[in-house]
Amino acid sequence: MTMAATNKHSLAAESIFRRNVRNFLSSKLSVFFLSIMIGFMLMAVFAPWIAPHDPNKPDLFRRLMPPVWLEGGDWYFPLGCDALGRDILSRIIYGSRISIFIGVVVILIATTIGVLAGLAAGYLRGWLDASFSRLVDILLGFPYLIFAIALIAMTGPGLHNIILAMVYREWVMPFRVVRGETLATSGSEYIEAAKAIGASRKNIMLREILPNILSPVLVVSTVRMAHVIILEASLSFLGLGVQPPTASWGSMVADGRSFMLGEWWLATFPGIAILLLVLSINVVSQGLRDAFDPRFHD
Amino acid sequence: MSFGSFIERLAHLLPVLFGISVIVFVMTLLTPGDPVQIMLGDQHVTDELEQALRRDMGLDLPPQERFLKFLGNAIQGNFGLSFYHRQPVVDVIASRLPATIELSLVALLFALAVAIPLGVFAAVKKNSILDRIATVTSLFGVSLPGFWFGILLILFFAVNLRWLPVSGRAGFTSEVEPITHLLLLDSLLRGRLDAFWDALRHIILPAITLGLPVASILMRVTRASMLDVLDRDYITFAQAKGLTKTQVLFKHALKNALIPTVTVAALQTGALLGGNMVVETVFGWPGLGRLVVESIFVRNYPLIQAAVMLYAFTYVTLNFIADILYTILNPKVRL
C-alpha cells in the first residue's frame, strides 16, 4: 500500500471519529449529564475560590450543626457541619478534587498499563499472551477486598496506596478489551500491508492498531472511573480510605453512616454528590457507546 | 469443542489455583499483626500460654513447612482450625455459606426480573423518552454506594414505615426443619407459608441493595444485545414473512439476545457468591463476606486461606462454565 493510501485510511478514520462525536452531542441526555460532569470538574479546579470555608477547620462548638432550613441552622453553613464542626458544603466542594483525582489517576494508570499489555499480548501472542492471561486469571480470581486490605496493611495508609490497591485490578478490563480488539484486527489487510513494507512491530502496534481501539477503551474507561469512585467509598467503609482531615466524598459518607438516624445530613449530601457525579459519568459513557458503536448507525 | 481442548482448558485452572494459594500464603507472612496477640487482647497473659497457643495454631513452624502442610491438607479438603472459633474452618465457613448462597440467588433473580424487561423495552423503544428514562434509572444502580443506600432503605421501610424488619435472616416465631438450608426453599418444601413469608420479608431489602448494581449491568447488556439482534438479517426476513412485531420479538429475537445476558449473569454470580461484606454488615446478614473481612482484621489465617481458595475455585469454575456455555450456545446465533 502506498503512503497515500495509508493516509487516506487515517483520514477516513478521522472523519468517522468526528461523525461519532456529532452523534454523541445530538443526544440531549448525554449533553445534559456531560455538563454536570464538567460542572463538577470546574468545582474541583476552582474549589479554593468557591468554597466558603476552610474544609479542614474544626470547631467542636459547631459539631453536628444542622443545615440552614432546620432549627439550629445558619446561613453561614448552609449544609450544616460534620462531627467535628467542619462546614459540609466546603468539604463537598473540596472533596470533588479527591474523588475526581482518584477516579482519573487510577483509570489513567490502569488504562495505560492495560492498553500496553493488551497490545503486546494481542499482537505478539505466544508466551507473553499466555503469561498475561494466567496473571489476569490469578488477579481476578483473588477476592478483591482481601487483597486491598492486606496491601494497605502492608504498605500503610495513604492516598498513593489506595490508588495502588485499585489500579492492580482496574488494568484488567482495558487489557481484555484491547487484547480482543488487537487479536481481531491484527489479521486485517492494512496490517499485512504495513508489515510488508517493513514497519516495525512497535510502529504497527502504536500507529495502526492503537487509533482503532481508542473508542472502546474510552467507553470502558469512563465506566470504570465511575466504579472506582464508588469503590473509594467502600474502602472508606472499611476504614481504609483517605487519611483525615482530607475530605473525600466516600469517607464523608462512611463517617456519617452511624449518624444517619439523627444527623442525616452528614452522609446524605456527599452521598448525593457521589450519585450525581457517578450517574453523569455512566450516562455519558452510555451515550459514547451508543454514538461510537458502528452497529447503531445506518 | 473437542475433548482435547476441554482437557487443555481444565489444565489451565491448576496453575491459577496454585498461584493464588501461594499469593495468599505469602500475604499472611508479610502482613503485620500477630494473631496470638490479637486473640489474647487485654487481660492477663503468661508466656507459657502464648507459647501454647502458638503451638496450637501451628505458628511455631517455619514458613516453608507451614505452606507445605497447608497445601497437603488443602488438597484433602482439610483447612485446619480457625484461630478464633477454634473449630474446623470448613465447618465455620459451611455454617455461613447457605445464607450467602440464598441472598446471592435472590439478588440475582431480582436483578434478572428487573433488567430483562427493562433492557428489552429500552431496546425496542430505542431513543424514545422511555428509553432514556429506563437507561438513567438503571444507571442509578451502579451510582450508589451500597451501604448508604442500604441504611436509607432500613430507615424508610423498617424504622419509619415498620413494614419490614431491620436486620437478620429470619424471625423467631417460625421454626422450619432444614433440608437445603435455604430458608425460602425449605419453608416451601415443608408447606410452611408463614415461615416463607417471614424469610421473604427479611431478604427483600438486602437482596435489593445487593442486586441493584447487578441489575444495572444486566440491563445494559440486554439492551445492547437486543439492539444487536434486532438489527440482524433474519429478523427482517421474519418480518417479511408476515410475522407480527411481537411474534418476531418473542420467538426469535429474545432467545438470542439473552445469551450474553446469561453469560454475564453467570460471571456476576461468581462475584455475588463471595458474599458482600458491606450489605451483610448493614443488614446483619449472617453471610460469608462479613465473616471473611472480620477474619482479615483479626489475622485468622486458616479461615482467610480457605475462603480465598473457595472464591478462586468458584471464580475459575464459573468462568469455565461460562466459556463452555458460550461455545455451545454460539452455533445457534449464527442460524
Add this chain to the structure above:
Amino acid sequence: MNFTRNIMVLGIALALTAPGVPQASELRVGFSADALTLDPANHRNRETETIIRNMFDGIVTRDADMNVVSQLAESWTAIDPTTYEFKLRSGITFHNGSAMTADDIKFSIDRLTQENAMGGQTSPRQSLLGPVSGVEVIDDLTFRILLASPWPILPAMLPFQEMVSKAHVEAVGDAAMADSVNGTGPFKLVEWRKGQSVIMERYDGYYGGSTDIEPVGNACVERAIFQVIPENASRVAALLAGEVHIIDKLPSHMIAQVEANPDTKVMAVNGTRTTFMAMNNQSGPFSDIRVRHAMAHALDRQLIVDKILNGNASLTNGILSPDAFGKNENLPAYEYDVAKAKALLTEAGYPDGIDVTLDVDGANKEIAEAIAAVAAEAGFRIGVVVGEASTLSSRFRTKGEPIDGQMWLTSWGNGSLDPVGIFVPTHRSNDRGNSSGYANPELDALLDAANIETDRAKRAKLYSDAEAIVNRDLPKIYLWVAQGLKGVSTKEAGWRPSSDRRINLHDACVN
C-alpha cells in the same frame, strides 16, 4: 390504576403480617457481635463470654455494682495464701437434669488450666487463672483451689470462668462443645444460628442463682435471644422500631434520639476501660518529659468528653478507672492551660510549636481528630493517621522491638477492676501492653510487691503510690474512662447494666 393499587395492597399485606414485634415473655438483645463458640473454655472474647454467661454459671460472679458475690459456691474462705476452700450450694443441676458436684468443678478448672487438656488444645483462658495449680475435691459439695504462689486476686478473677459438666464433655467430646450446651445457667440453648442469633429458653430447674442478687429463682422471661446486629445505625434502628429490647454499644451521639423516643431510654454505667494516648518515651520528641507535660496542658479533655462523648465519661489522671481497687483519689490533674503548654514547648526547644503524628484505629478516629483540633492552639500540629488495630499493635507493642511511632490513641480494658490486669501490662518495663516504652525500676518494684501482698490495705497503698509515680512521669496522657451506654425499651424492667459490659438476663422481665 391497577399498578398503584397492587402496590398498596402489597404494602398493607406486608404491614399486617407480624411486624417482627417480640412475643410476650420473649426478650431480645440487639448485640454487636456473634459468639465465637459456646464452649466456655475455648475462647478469649468478651462478647462470647457475655452470651455464654447466660447459659453457664460460675463459681462466683459479680453483681451490677461489680462486687464479687457467690453463685455456684455459697461461701469461701482462704485457708492459707495458696489454698482457698469453697462450699457449693446443694441442688444445682445441669440443663439435662444431672446434678452438679465438686467433681465437675475440678474437671472444669483442670480443663482450663492444663496444657492440651481440650482435645489436644490449650485453653486460651488459662492465664486468667494465674497460678492456679489444681483443685482438690473434699466431698461432693466442697472443694479447694490450690495456687502455686500467693494470688490475692483469685476471687476477682474467678467470675471470668464458667463451669461445665464433666459427664457431658466426656460424652460429646471437646470439639462438639462448641455448639452443645449443658450448663447450670438460668437459660438453656434452643438454637444457635451462626452469625445471626443465639436463641435460649428458660431452664425451669434452675437452682435460683446467687442469693446475693435479688430476685432468686427462675429467670423472668420464657425466651431470651441475642440477635447479632453489627452496624451501629441498624442496631439502634432495631431498638427504635421495637424489634429488640436491649442494645449494647449505643453510640453517644444517638443518646438524644433514644431518649426522645417514648418507648426507649438510655442506661449508663461506669466503664472499666481506660482511654489514653501512649507516647513514645524512648525516642522522638516525647522522650522529653517537658513535651509530655506540655501535651497534657494543651488538651481540654472535658470539652472533648462533653462534645464528642456527650459527657458520658469520667476523666482520669492515672491509669486506673475511678472504681478500681487501689485508685489514687488525689492525683493532680494537668489543667488545660495553653500558655503553660507553649512555655513548656519553648523550654524544650520548640518555640514555634511541633509537628507530631497521632496513630489511631478507625473506631477512635473521631476522638483523635478532636484532640488534634484542640491541641492545635498550643502549638501541637498533630497529623492523625488512621491504621488497622492489629498493625498498630505490632508497631507499638512488640516485645524487644523499638517503638515505631510517636503517639497512639488507644485503650486498655480492666474487667476485673483489679490493677494487676491493667497497671502491670501497660506500665511495667517491657510488658506486653507497654506501648510507651516506659521503664522505671521503682515502679516495677512497687508493682511486683503488690502482686503478692495479701493485706488489702497495704496492697491498695502500693498501687496508689504507683499511680502517683506515673502521674508525675506521664508516660501516657491519661484521658478518661468512658461509660457503657445501653439502649433499653420501656417494656423491659428489672435489668441493670454492669460495668464489665455483661448482659445477664436472669432478672430482665418483659411486659
